[in-house]
Amino acid sequence: MTTMSDTDTEPDTDVEADTDELARRAERAALRLANADEATRNEALRSIADAIRERESEILDANAVDVEEAERMLAEGEYTQALVDRLKLDETKIEEIASMVESVAAQDDPLGETLAARELDEDLELYRVAVPIGVVATVFESRPDALVQIAALALKSGNAVVLKGGSEASESNRVLYEAIVEATADLPDGWAALIEAHEEVDRLLELDDRVDLVMPRGSSEFVSYIQENTQIPVLGHTEGICHVYVDEAADLEMAEAVAFDAKVQYPAVCNAVETLLVHESVADAFLPGLVERYEAAGVELRGDRRTREVVDIEPATDDDWDTEYGDLELSIAVVDDVYAAVEHANDHGSKHTESVLTEDAETAETFMTGVDAASVFHNASTRFADGYRYGLGAEVGISTGKIHARGPVGLAGLTTYKYYLEGDGHLVASYSGEDAVPFTHRELDGAEWTPGSLSTR
């Protein structure tokens, strides 16, 4: 079978051509979707919610096929129970998905807002207006709800979307995707595309001239893999190694409550604390009570030498300081002062979220301005780093990158801007050379761009 072995070593040109065509269609659809008005986009979102409710039994049937296969893989030791749990849908979950789509429809429109307006000269006006990015892609593992969520966020923000789910959810994803496409038949053809094969993802990640942003959803390793294999900008976070620093001027009762909340309230998430830093002068007073409380909650603790002089816990290795446990595990280090805490957080943190507990404003400032992270908190649990809690509305993701969007990202993270200049036959030649006219550069506060007309007329 020569042809079979050929396909193993050479790129499958059919898959490449199909993926290219799908991206081209998405690009064309994006140009038209960018001009769909708010009512049209919201109506389409409500149709998606209705379609998901109407197809409940079809979705559950498809999901049962995926779950059955996943349980077989679980029995063979290929999949984890957590994966099977994430995969499984029921009536409650389907209603949650439909409600989530409706809540996206209810959000403020992220498009069309005039972000800035400036008169450059008489009858020459510059406007900066929020517009969609274009084509966004997502690659995600197991959870079928991620497909619907990202399609809804893309549609709300006027972007075309290419969706790639895990093979373990392929039946569920296909039915959900069909529901979305049929419910949005009035939108530009090809605005949402589903791809299923690994080869298609590999090709998609090469199409940096057509795809504007990739949002991977999955493990740190998964997000890192995507980042390392594409020139397309990636919105995501690879790791959450967050610290809580208990200062010598901390309210120790508050500090115990916050340190406990930051680890125990939900340890599996990226904004949970992984390393506690304690000022040496309060270690004796603070650590024994906290350790007792952590241990009662089942937290496995590891400490550095100075911590273990105060409390009897396992020793930490060098690797512990760079580990995202994502579980009821925590490392503890005693530090000399706030500067040592800042240095530790900058050396080992993932620029996600850091918290300082102190009643001293100057120490708070030293920590908050010295630490390089998307979110830095004073007297609050790291667990607040979240788009919903921040009041951003629907959360698009959390970014540990510094470019474009940082920290929890709302719908604005799926927009960019466009400069519109309204003139009256203005030439650059008039503003150059000996008789150059000066620019006025006057801010037009509150002015909104109206196509084809000048605000000052």
Add this chain to the structure above:
Amino acid sequence: MTTMSDTDTEPDTDVEADTDELARRAERAALRLANADEATRNEALRSIADAIRERESEILDANAVDVEEAERMLAEGEYTQALVDRLKLDETKIEEIASMVESVAAQDDPLGETLAARELDEDLELYRVAVPIGVVATVFESRPDALVQIAALALKSGNAVVLKGGSEASESNRVLYEAIVEATADLPDGWAALIEAHEEVDRLLELDDRVDLVMPRGSSEFVSYIQENTQIPVLGHTEGICHVYVDEAADLEMAEAVAFDAKVQYPAVCNAVETLLVHESVADAFLPGLVERYEAAGVELRGDRRTREVVDIEPATDDDWDTEYGDLELSIAVVDDVYAAVEHANDHGSKHTESVLTEDAETAETFMTGVDAASVFHNASTRFADGYRYGLGAEVGISTGKIHARGPVGLAGLTTYKYYLEGDGHLVASYSGEDAVPFTHRELDGAEWTPGSLSTR
């Protein structure tokens, strides 16, 4: 000489280690420079300007060595006259460089501004504050003034900077760099670094965990090369294929003036027009006069079939529509309507700047919202797409990417933001489960972050 050939094939580990160390130092310096106040940064900028004036003769001597070598290469046909011209400094240029640094010092501070403030709950306040990106790098060709300009922009915005100039300017660059370093001895050590070898650049482009942004300056090919060889975000533009569309409802006198300005006023730059699109119903009335004027100015013209039915110019090939001439050359196409113009601009443009000339507001809207470009103009020359003309102050670059910064980019393009949360021992547990406290999510208009204190107290 085995060792020599070894260095050709294997990475030079000394160079790698040196480059890593330099990036590490820049990263450390960036953490401290981020907290240098406005007065300190501006004073350092003024010291740089003074140092450049004081070292005028030293800079001219070093530049003479570079120019002599470049002229030798020119005689051998290795370099172009344009490169030699860009390289050459004189007293006027040195004064211009010093003044440019002073004008950067005079700009508004891009750091520290509270971009948004929101109460999440009583005594729990979220602030979004402008901060430096961290470590920026630049790789540029020939012009020694680029080194000083980018160092000045980085310092103003609190970023550490790694500079790599072309080998043809190595003597000039070294003297300018030394002037910068000695003038800023009070700033964190290593805030500005100069690298000179190709191997160092190759290594630098791999250090995406330490370098936050690369700003290449040079030809389209050069910028493309950088983009394709790094995972670090790139701020730059590869091409400027800009269009002017003359609609059937255009004021033809205005259209002729704008089309002429957009090409002839300065043809070598990225915001000059490369293709003129003309509505079929005005081709007869519009083209002959314009063509005469273009030809009198020495513009080489190429047209499609329908254009050549009206005016006697050379035929355009398919490649013409995708070419950035960067010179007194222009292609012309006659189109059916504004929709065909939008399609042509989207198919062949580089998302840089597009202009529609029409007195019809609806047509203007169709073009402006339909074209996907950083800047879209109505009745104005494409040449206005420029940071200075936009009133952005110092121009960091022009971006044809859609992520982070788009179009002409001012100092804000070298900043990101940080979320600061001020609390009073707030726990996420209080906002979860059955007895969850609701968030207030109240905008704190005009509130400024003050370290360690709550605005509502």
